[in-house]
Amino acid sequence: MTIKVIRxxxxxxxxxxxxxxxxxxxAxxxxxxxxxxxxxxxxxxPSRIAQRRVPHPSPAAWTRTYWPG
Structure with a gap:
């Protein structure tokens, strides 16, 4: 086994x-x-993130994809 220090x-x-x-x-x-x-x-x-349905596209849809509520 060889270990090389880069920085x-x-x-x-x-x-x-x-x-x-x-x-x-x-070992x-x-x-x-x-x-x-x-x-x-x-x-x-990845399925942990998508437990809810994704909202339908709308001008404010991007705010509902991350924040709960």
């Missing part, structure tokens, strides 16, 4: 912390069963 001048401690996170994530992915789908957060679900 900045990190300290050895910062590089060690970043490498620890990357290695822990790789977690390697330990997960291969048949299970990856879990997704409800925040990334």
């Amino acid at each position: 900045g001048n990190p300290t050895p401690e910062e590089l060690a912390a970043a490498l620890a996170v990357v290695r822990a994530r790789a 977690a992915l390697a330990a997960a069963p291969s048949g299970t789908p990856p879990t997704t957060s409800a925040w990334s679900d």
